[in-house]
Amino acid sequence: MTAPQVLDASTSAIIAAEAEHVAHNYHPLPVVIARGEGAWVTDVEGKRYLDLLAAYSALNFGHGHPAILAAAQEQLGRLTLTSRAYHNDQLGVFAAALAELCGKDVVLPMNTGAEAVETGIKVARAWGYRVKGITPDRATVIVAGGNFHGRTTTIVGFSDDPQARDDFGPYAPGFVTVPFGDAAAIEAAIDENTAAVLIEPIQGEAGVVIPADGYLRAVREITERHNVLFIADEIQSGLGRVGETFACDREGVVPDVYLLGKALGGGILPVSAVVANRDVLGVIRPGEHGSTFGGNPLAAAVGTRVVEMLSTGEFQRRAAALGEHLEAKLVEFIGHGVTAVRIAGLWAGVDIDPAKGTGREIAERLLGRGVLVKDTHGQTIRIAPPLVIRATELDWAVEQLKLVLSD
Incomplete structure (x- = not known):
């Protein structure tokens, strides 16, 4: 076995200070990162590591991508925040570009991925009542077992991961869970109160679980036939990660609603969005939903640059x-x-x-060899490097x- 990593005194001191003053809601690997460039990061001791996690896909374009930094720096010197009480000169440009990338009409900007999911749920319920005609307060959303959509109390209420769920109830009703990858189970669960099906096209936190070919096409066909919204959580899987703009593109499927985040902020700041056509997002009226920072000009400028980079393929x-x-x-x-x-x-x-x-043990041993990955669900390690990584760097990591x- 690889010998345990011996920490430098400065690293130990920083980790100890964090342990004392930061709530223990994470269990980080014992490394303190100080700088990053491309697919590499450097710790406080000057040791370099190849980043094969990319902040759970938030760093799809690598650390400090010059084009994204330039967009952020230019906007920082002009205007960073107005709230949505006023218009700003960046949001409309961003929304138009993102809507075009998605093939949709309208964007509802938020900040974090969990906010996008919560927003998607609110939109689905409002659509269910105002468009589909579901009896008030009876709308349901079908979700998949093994899901990970965030950690708000609503979201963990329909998680089947005890670490995410236990001791945070009572939970909001209105969710029906079916096995992931089973389209027939989705159809069997649909009734007159079903507003939407919310799934990850590929389940990330579960260990990069990829459904059988045809599953997404079946979900699309079933939801269309039953007049139910198909909401695709592409927060981790979208924006280039899987070799397509969206994981749904792997089956040529277009959902009713895209939930986006992580890479949309270019690794600079949190940016998320709900993207759909006007007949869906148009159900939200002024004053019913919002965010002080959602759609801020700095986020919009960065998001526009990200969309421009993705538009080339x-x-x-x-x-x-x-x-x-x-x-x-x-x-x-x-x-x-x-x-x-x-x-x-x-x-x-x-x-x-x-x-x-x-x-976890394998991740710690790889850390000792200069490679950063992260474990999930006991025996799985995830590999999700920045998309700027080179083949030779991947070869070295595999070695x-x-x-x-x-x-």
């Missing part, structure tokens, strides 16, 4: 090509310290053989995983 093509390259190498580990590999573009879930350790597994 360069990052989607990189993710597809590099994902094929990575998959060819990772599958060789199956039966040699790895029990399964699931990959879509540059997004992989790697299940570690318990004989080699837990996912480090090979060495860790052979210890």
Whole structure:
């Protein structure tokens, strides 16, 4: 086994101060990052690490991408916040660009991914009452087992992960859970009160769980036939990560509502959005929903630059090509310290053989070799590097995983 990492005194002091003064809602790896560039970060001791997590896809374009930094710096010197009490000169430009990228009419800007999900739920219920004609206060939303949509009290109420759910009730009613990947179960659960189906096209926190081909097409067909909204949570899977602009594009499917976040802020600041056509988002009236920071000019300027970068298709093509390259190498580990590999573009879930350790232990050993990944659900490590990473850097990271597994 790789020897435990010995921490420098300055690193230990910083970690100790954080442990004393920051609520323990995370269990970080023992590294203190001070700088980042591209796919690499540097800690306070000057040691470099290859970042294979990319802040859970928030850093799809890498640390400090010059085009995104330039957009942020230019806007910082002009105007950062007005609230939506007034118009600003950046929001309309951003909304138009994002709507076009999504093939939709209207954008409702928010900040975090969880806010986008909460907004999507409110929109679905309002649409259910005001358009579909569901009896007041009876609207339901169908969700999938194994989901992760955020950690607000509403959202964890329909999670089946005890770590996310336990001890935070009572929970909001109105959600029906069916197995992920089972379109027939969705259809069986639909009744006169169903307003929407909310799913991740690929489940990220669950370990990059990819449904069988045809599932998304079936969900689209079922929801259309039953007059139910299809809401796709593309907060982690969208914006180039899987080799397409959206994970739904892998099956040529367009949902009624996109929920976006993470990479939309370019790794600079939180930006999220609900994107749909006017017949859906038009149900929200002035004063019914909002956010002081949602749609702020700084976020809008950054978001516009992100959309411009995605519009060329360069990052989607990189993710597809590099994902094929990575998959060819990772599958060789199956039966040699790895029990399964699931990959879509540059997004992989790697299940570690318990004989080699837990996912956390493997992540800590990789940290000692200069590679950053993060575990989930015990035995899985996730690989989601910035899309600017090079094939040679992926090869080096895979070699480090090979060495860790052979210890």
